[in-house]
Amino acid sequence: MPVNLNLLPSELSVSKNLNSFLKTLRALGVIGVAAFLVFALGLGVFFIVSTISLNGINANVTKLRSQVSALQKSEQQIILLKDRIAKIASIKTMPNSLPGLTAIKPFLSDLSDNSSINEMSISPTAITLSENIKTKADISSFIKSFQSSDVFKSVSLTSFNFNPSNGYSVEISAVIK
Amino acid sequence: MKKLLDGLPESFRRTISAGIPLVVVLVLFISVGKFGVSKVIDIRSQIKSAQFTESVLAQKLNLLKNISSVVSVGAVSAASAVPDSDPSLTVILQLKTLAMQNGVVVSAIKSSSGMESSSGLNQAAISFTADGVRSQLFDFLTGIAKIAPVTIVDKIQMNETFGSEEADIGVKSYWAGFPKTMPSVDSPISDLSQSEKETLSEMSGLIQPTFTLLSLPKSSEVNPNPFGQ
Numbered sequence: 001m002p003v004n005l006n007l008l009p010s011e012l013s014v015s016k017n018l019n020s021f022l023k024t025l026r027a028l029g030v031i032g033v034a035a036f037l038v039f040a041l042g043l044g045v046f047f048i049v050s051t052i053s054l055n056g057i058n059a060n061v062t063k064l065r066s067q068v069s070a071l072q073k074s075e076q077q078i079i080l081l082k083d084r085i086a087k088i089a090s091i092k093t094m095p096n097s098l099p100g101l102t103a104i105k106p107f108l109s110d111l112s113d114n115s116s117i118n119e120m121s122i123s124p125t126a127i128t129l130s131e132n133i134k135t136k137a138d139i140s141s142f143i144k145s146f147q148s149s150d151v152f153k154s155v156s157l158t159s160f161n162f163n164p165s166n167g168y169s170v171e172i173s174a175v176i177k
Numbered sequence: 178m179k180k181l182l183d184g185l186p187e188s189f190r191r192t193i194s195a196g197i198p199l200v201v202v203l204v205l206f207i208s209v210g211k212f213g214v215s216k217v218i219d220i221r222s223q224i225k226s227a228q229f230t231e232s233v234l235a236q237k238l239n240l241l242k243n244i245s246s247v248v249s250v251g252a253v254s255a256a257s258a259v260p261d262s263d264p265s266l267t268v269i270l271q272l273k274t275l276a277m278q279n280g281v282v283v284s285a286i287k288s289s290s291g292m293e294s295s296s297g298l299n300q301a302a303i304s305f306t307a308d309g310v311r312s313q314l315f316d317f318l319t320g321i322a323k324i325a326p327v328t329i330v331d332k333i334q335m336n337e338t339f340g341s342e343e344a345d346i347g348v349k350s351y352w353a354g355f356p357k358t359m360p361s362v363d364s365p366i367s368d369l370s371q372s373e374k375e376t377l378s379e380m381s382g383l384i385q386p387t388f389t390l391l392s393l394p395k396s397s398e399v400n401p402n403p404f405g406q
């Protein structure tokens with residue numbers, strides 16, 4: 001029957017528990033070294049691959065930059081165009097009297113030849129109109145046309161006079177929508 | 178060192194010799210990890226930034242290639258619609274041409290330049306008197322909206338005598354300096370939006386002024402005796 005002999009001097013021997021702990025410690029050391037080597041190698045490979053990838057992208061960026069620079073004239077034109085479009089959009093918001101003229105135009109074209117405009121003032125917000133209308137039928141249709149229309153925010157008949165020789169004289173003030 | 182270790186108990190010496198590789202590995206993990214990981218993070222952020230720049234440039238290149246024909250025509254119309262200098266003379270020329278086409282007589286033309294507004298626009302105010310038949314005068318006034326440079330009718334004051342209208346009209350036209358700086362090559366650029374395309378279409382439809390270039394006499398054609406003596 002084999003017998004385990006401990007030939008070490010008694011001062012060099014260690015307890016059984018410590019011995020197993022040391023074994024574990026050594027094993028952990030070996031595993032740690034292996035893990036570190038794998039980690040360092042992986043990190044290195046990843047770094048190299050990333051650097052190659054970055055160089056490739058940078059080369060492509062440089063190529064694209066030169067291509068974009070070659071089309072600088074088109075870029076200048078698009079910037080100018082966008083700037084002018086923004087300016088025009090800003091101009092469009094400025095007060096304009098033409099919508100007032102467009103709004104009042106149908107009312108004036110319906111008048112007969114006997115009627116005449118004394119004075120008309122169109123501003124971006126309001127219209128004042130002074131007219132001479134000869135016949136009762138004309139004045140009636142003129143006023144009715146305003147009643148049936150919704151192009152103005154409000155219409156005020158500021159003056160209404162009748163003279164047998166000149167007919168009706170009306171003054172209208174309208175606020176544009 | 179050896180002497181110092183020899184003086185220590187055997188169990189302690191063995192623990193140290195078994196633990197040193199683990200400690201060294203831990204120190205290496207920490208130092209290499211700290212340095213290496215920061216380098217990798219740095220290069221990944223560089224890649225991300227480069228990829229973004231690459232996609233911006235690719236999109237920009239594609240846009241510039243496809244839009245160039247539309248833009249080159251549009252830029253001319255746009256520069257004519259809102260010029261970079263006082264457009265008073267051009268507007269007066271356009272008004273006279275429009276008046277002539279509509280049988281309206283334009284007179285007493287006055288022009289003044291206004292201050293720059295907050296939106297960077299300078300205005301030129303032009304006032305004039307227009308005489309003509311009512312329908313023609315209305316057509317003339319409506320036509321002002323269709324001329325380049327962009328002109329707005331500010332006020333209309335009309336009087337009618339014997340079937341003929343006399344109108345005091347005030348119009349405003351605008352100008353603004355062209356952009357002076359270009360964005361960097363890497364900055365993104367967007368395509369024209371639907372509303373911008375509509376405005377561009379309107380601008381392209383504006384009536385452009387027609388100028389006549391007077392031919393100057395050649396040097397050989399200079400009259401050597403201009404006073405006829």
